[in-house]
Amino acid sequence: MARMNGRDAADRTSGAARPDPDEAAAAERAAVGRGTTSHAREMGRFFLVKLVILALINALGLFVVFSAWQVGHWGVLAAMVVILVVANWVYFSRRMIAGKYLFPGLVFLLVFQLFTIAFTAYISFTNYGTGHNASREDAVAANLAQNENRVPDSPSYPLTVVSGPDGELGFAIIDDGAVLVGTAEQAFADAPDASITDGDVTEVPGYDVLTFGEVLEQQNEITSLRVGFDDVDEGSIRTQDGSTGYLHRSVLTYDEATGTITDTDTGVVYTDNGEGSFQAEDGSTLLVGWRVGVGFENFTKMFTDSRLSGPFLSVLVWTFAFAFLSVATTFFLGLFFAIAFNHPAVRGRRVIRSLLILPYAFPGILAGLVWAGLLNRRFGFINQVLLGGAEIPWLTDPWLAKLSIIGVNLWLGFPYMFIITTGALQAISSDVYEAAKIDGARAGRVFRSITLPLLMISVAPLLIASFAFNFNNFNLIYFVTEGGPNFPGSPIAVGATDILISLVYSVAFESGTQQFGLASAMAIMIFIMVGLISWLGFRQTRKLEEVL
Amino acid sequence: MRRSIVITAAVGLTMALAACGGGTGSGEEETTAGAEETTEDGGSAGTLTIWADEFRAAALTDIVAQFEQDKGVTVEIVEKNFDDIRPEFITQAPTGEGPDIIVGAHDWSGELVTNGLVSPVELGDVAAEFAEVAVNAFTYEGQVYGVPYGIENVALVRNNALASDTPATFDELIAQGQASGAEYPVLIQMGEEGDAFHMYPLQTSFGAPVFATDDTGSYIPELALGGDGGTAFAEYLASIGQAGSGVLDTAITSDIAREAFANGESPYMITGPWNIAPFTDAGLDVSVLPIPSAGGQPAAPFVGVQGFYISSYSENAILANEFLVNYAATEDVQVALYETGDRIPALTTAAEAVSDDPIVAGFVAAGEIGVPMPSLPQMNAVWEFWGVTEANLVSGVATDPAAAWATMVENIQGAVDAA
Numbered sequence: 004m005a006r007m008n009g010r011d012a013a014d015r016t017s018g019a020a021r022p023d024p025d026e027a028a029a030a031e032r033a034a035v036g037r038g039t040t041s042h043a044r045e046m047g048r049f050f051l052v053k054l055v056i057l058a059l060i061n062a063l064g065l066f067v068v069f070s071a072w073q074v075g076h077w078g079v080l081a082a083m084v085v086i087l088v089v090a091n092w093v094y095f096s097r098r099m100i101a102g103k104y105l106f107p108g109l110v111f112l113l114v115f116q117l118f119t120i121a122f123t124a125y126i127s128f129t130n131y132g133t134g135h136n137a138s139r140e141d142a143v144a145a146n147l148a149q150n151e152n153r154v155p156d157s158p159s160y161p162l163t164v165v166s167g168p169d170g171e172l173g174f175a176i177i178d179d180g181a182v183l184v185g186t187a188e189q190a191f192a193d194a195p196d197a198s199i200t201d202g203d204v205t206e207v208p209g210y211d212v213l214t215f216g217e218v219l220e221q222q223n224e225i226t227s228l229r230v231g232f233d234d235v236d237e238g239s240i241r242t243q244d245g246s247t248g249y250l251h252r253s254v255l256t257y258d259e260a261t262g263t264i265t266d267t268d269t270g271v272v273y274t275d276n277g278e279g280s281f282q283a284e285d286g287s288t289l290l291v292g293w294r295v296g297v298g299f300e301n302f303t304k305m306f307t308d309s310r311l312s313g314p315f316l317s318v319l320v321w322t323f324a325f326a327f328l329s330v331a332t333t334f335f336l337g338l339f340f341a342i343a344f345n346h347p348a349v350r351g352r353r354v355i356r357s358l359l360i361l362p363y364a365f366p367g368i369l370a371g372l373v374w375a376g377l378l379n380r381r382f383g384f385i386n387q388v389l390l391g392g393a394e395i396p397w398l399t400d401p402w403l404a405k406l407s408i409i410g411v412n413l414w415l416g417f418p419y420m421f422i423i424t425t426g427a428l429q430a431i432s433s434d435v436y437e438a439a440k441i442d443g444a445r446a447g448r449v450f451r452s453i454t455l456p457l458l459m460i461s462v463a464p465l466l467i468a469s470f471a472f473n474f475n476n477f478n479l480i481y482f483v484t485e486g487g488p489n490f491p492g493s494p495i496a497v498g499a500t501d502i503l504i505s506l507v508y509s510v511a512f513e514s515g516t517q518q519f520g521l522a523s524a525m526a527i528m529i530f531i532m533v534g535l536i537s538w539l540g541f542r543q544t545r546k547l548e549e550v551l
Numbered sequence: 552m553r554r555s556i557v558i559t560a561a562v563g564l565t566m567a568l569a570a571c572g573g574g575t576g577s578g579e580e581e582t583t584a585g586a587e588e589t590t591e592d593g594g595s596a597g598t599l600t601i602w603a604d605e606f607r608a609a610a611l612t613d614i615v616a617q618f619e620q621d622k623g624v625t626v627e628i629v630e631k632n633f634d635d636i637r638p639e640f641i642t643q644a645p646t647g648e649g650p651d652i653i654v655g656a657h658d659w660s661g662e663l664v665t666n667g668l669v670s671p672v673e674l675g676d677v678a679a680e681f682a683e684v685a686v687n688a689f690t691y692e693g694q695v696y697g698v699p700y701g702i703e704n705v706a707l708v709r710n711n712a713l714a715s716d717t718p719a720t721f722d723e724l725i726a727q728g729q730a731s732g733a734e735y736p737v738l739i740q741m742g743e744e745g746d747a748f749h750m751y752p753l754q755t756s757f758g759a760p761v762f763a764t765d766d767t768g769s770y771i772p773e774l775a776l777g778g779d780g781g782t783a784f785a786e787y788l789a790s791i792g793q794a795g796s797g798v799l800d801t802a803i804t805s806d807i808a809r810e811a812f813a814n815g816e817s818p819y820m821i822t823g824p825w826n827i828a829p830f831t832d833a834g835l836d837v838s839v840l841p842i843p844s845a846g847g848q849p850a851a852p853f854v855g856v857q858g859f860y861i862s863s864y865s866e867n868a869i870l871a872n873e874f875l876v877n878y879a880a881t882e883d884v885q886v887a888l889y890e891t892g893d894r895i896p897a898l899t900t901a902a903e904a905v906s907d908d909p910i911v912a913g914f915v916a917a918g919e920i921g922v923p924m925p926s927l928p929q930m931n932a933v934w935e936f937w938g939v940t941e942a943n944l945v946s947g948v949a950t951d952p953a954a955a956w957a958t959m960v961e962n963i964q965g966a967v968d969a970a
Contacts, residue, residue: 133662134928136645136667145667149664149667159676220597222867226868242869243672243673244876244877291666310965379802382802485744494962516662
């Protein structure tokens with residue numbers, strides 16, 4: 004009795020303890036020096052460990068909160084505070100027993116699954132991509148900077164950064180041997196008493212000359228400083244390195260109040276067109292745009308853009324065919340081997356089984372690359388050595404390429420099916436086989452009526468998961484054929500072995516400019532499709548269990 | 552067991568969130584804080600962050616040390632895979648956590664400028680010290696966006712053991728190659744996806760440049776690769792492809808071409824300076840020559856220029872400019888960068904310093920009639936259609952070369968319009 008309680012208490016030290024009425028056990032524990040009261044018992048070694056770990060977590064969490072606060076990232080800050088509060092509550096509360104087990108998993112679900120999905124969904128409703136890469140503010144600054152041109156044939160001026168009596172920054176430049184000094188507010192004026200040493204201004208009355216170190220501390224202020232001349236149209240002096248000034252003229256000006264950009268040379272006004280660009284009346288836009296929401300445009304584009312909708316159907320059909328054939332071929336080959344090597348008469352079963360699962364241990368990407376090399380039309384091992392120099396276009400003929408993809412995936416995938424079916428076969432009771440034998444069933448009938456239905460109960464969910472995995476098996480396609488051979492003359496670079504996910508990649512990243520928004524929208528569509536298929540599949544598998 | 556899950560979960564979560572928090576901040580506060588700390592000594596401030604690939608990073612070490620010593624600042628070189636620099640810069644720069652300077656190719660400029668990610672660089676008087684083509688390549692819509700360091704273009708590389716004098720036309724060159732008894736008369740890498748870059752000299756020799764140019768020689772987004780010249784080139788490709796004389800083959804990838812040439816299986820190869828080292832390592836005696844014309848007009852290769860960009864989100868613009876204009880644009884640095892990748896220095900004096908090498912001189916001569924690769928953002932789409940169509944012509948999949956070429960022009964036009 005006492006021994007049992009002792010074990011009980013040890014199991015409970017994780018914080019879920021209830022008062023132990025057994026005095027003898029308490030006395031025993033007191034004897035080994037852990038304390039005598041029930042409360043003190045919880046303050047044992049394990050509690051201390053918990054305390055230390057939670058303290059560490061809290062310290063790390065607070066560090067994150069602090070860094071997030073420092074860079075003004077409020078979303079991360081709020082999420083971290085909530086997680087910390089919940090974590091402390093769950094692990095110090097006596098009642099949250101289930102929560103102690105579920106909390107880490109839930110946090111992972113939240114951060115790595117739900118957040119990712121939500122963020123992808125958010126991106127899919129924006130025009131994020133080339134030309135719409137950052138915020139409006141950044142776009143304004145970039146457009147202005149790109150259109151501030153050096154005045155043609157203007158000289159370069161030796162320049163020194165100075166600061167005025169109120170600390171305002173200014174430039175002192177040497178123009179034809181004379182020193183001119185000015186600030187943002189005050190145009191360049193002669194400074195006859197300034198001194199020049201080795202071609203640099205070293206002293207200007209009324210101003211402090213900044214050292215290089217001081218210049219570096221105010222880099223943003225200095226590079227954005229413009230000092231003009233009396234004649235405003237002449238342009239203004241700016242510097243990029245703090246030691247040379249160039250005369251620049253800004254072609255564009257931004258009007259904060261109206262939010263428009265005006266071209267001062269032509270008078271054209273560019274206004275915000277609501278699609279993340281500055282647009283003139285004639286429809287021309289400034290080069291740099293920004294990220295805005297575009298509603299369902301990315302989703303409708305898949306069906307309305309003729310360049311996309313054309314190859315979309317054939318890719319969709321091949322995706323389903325590929326995923327289905329991959330599962331079917333690997334499953335039946337795996338099952339065949341499993342049954343064959345499950346037979347007691349086979350010698351050396353363990354060795355053979357170990358060898359058979361080798362491809363499973365091989366990294367998929369590497370296998371893809373190796374197979375691509377083996378199947379090369381002219382130099383591949385298969386054509387050159389095995390087939391005696393036959394130039395069979397394994398990867399460049401549309402149908403052979405499809406066959407090669409299925410073949411390579413068969414090689415990669417059958418060991419997995421072999422492992423799971425071997426396990427499932429061994430779980431089938433030998434009683435049913437005996438009964439079948441007594442009833443006089445032949446091997447084919449036994450397989451169809453007993454082995455396969457019983458196998459399906461445990462394996463069907465895995466087959467659905469395998470289907471979902473192959474539906475998005477980007478690595479295989481990309482590393483074996485890159486989706487090729489391309490459809491000749493197709494308006495986007497899509498090939499005969501492209502599946503949906505590799506189509507997304509080639510449309511969004513390889514066909515011209517990067518389109519994160521469109522890629523996210525297509526990824527969401529695929530996600531919904533796979534989710535739907537898996538849900539339907541899992542519903543069907545329940546029916547399989549009726550054979551029991 | 553349960554605890555270990557909790558620990559792992561909590562640590563993982565905190566780290567993930569810390570990464571999120573760190574990755575999306577503006578970074579402004581941090582820099583200011585750093586600047587305040589160093590106000591007292593007045594001599595040092597700022598940390599300059601440079602993204603470079605492994606070769607460039609190694610070549611920059613000396614000059615960076617010099618710069619740190621001169622200016623009392625810290626420079627951090629972050630090594631990245633060359634192909635990762637552009638996409639990572641595009642997504643990270645707007646968060647304020649990107650680098651101050653990146654090392655990249657000039658044809659990125661269109662995309663970077665369209666996204667507002669890079670600042671114009673005023674080269675000032677230094678501009679004249681660079682090869683004109685290098686500065687032009689980094690010019691986008693009238694502004695210079697980078698400090699160039701290396702120029703590269705393809706040329707005809709000859710294995711002197713198999714051929715000694717090179718004829719003036721490509722047809723004669725093929726005939727000579729076939730007569731030499733080598734396995735391949737001439738090697739041009741392409742692969743199943745095609746390689747329009749290496750094929751471009753042949754294309755220009757038919758008078759079909761990819762884009763039209765304005766009076767100043769800069770590209771305008773108007774396709775010029777169609778027309779009679781384009782059709783003639785398409786037919787020529789098919790005639791020397793797998794269904795024709797078999798000179799070109801889509802199975803020849805860059806690796807296969809390099810190895811075959813290094814093994815002495817071909818007298819000629821059209822390739823760039825990056826492949827010379829494997830050839831000389833293999834003990835070949837090679838010469839570098841201009842590419843003979845196939846269509847009667849000069850065979851002008853694309854010129855690619857490598858250089859440094861300054862992020863428009865940089866908090867250290869002055870430091871970055873100082874480093875690029877006054878340190879990176881010096882002869883020593885440009886020669887050091889040349890030695891890592893064999894690209895011809897963009898700085899004229901540095902190029903002269905290394906031009907005793909006949910191979911360098913050969914590439915320079917071949918590149919003299921070259922034109923910069925267009926840097927319009929739509930080029931990604933152009934490359935894809937272009938390469939695949941050429942591969943289809945060579946493999947014989949496209950049975951009607953003129954029609955296949957016309958479809959390609961149409962598709963490229965569609966991609967350019969859609970972007």
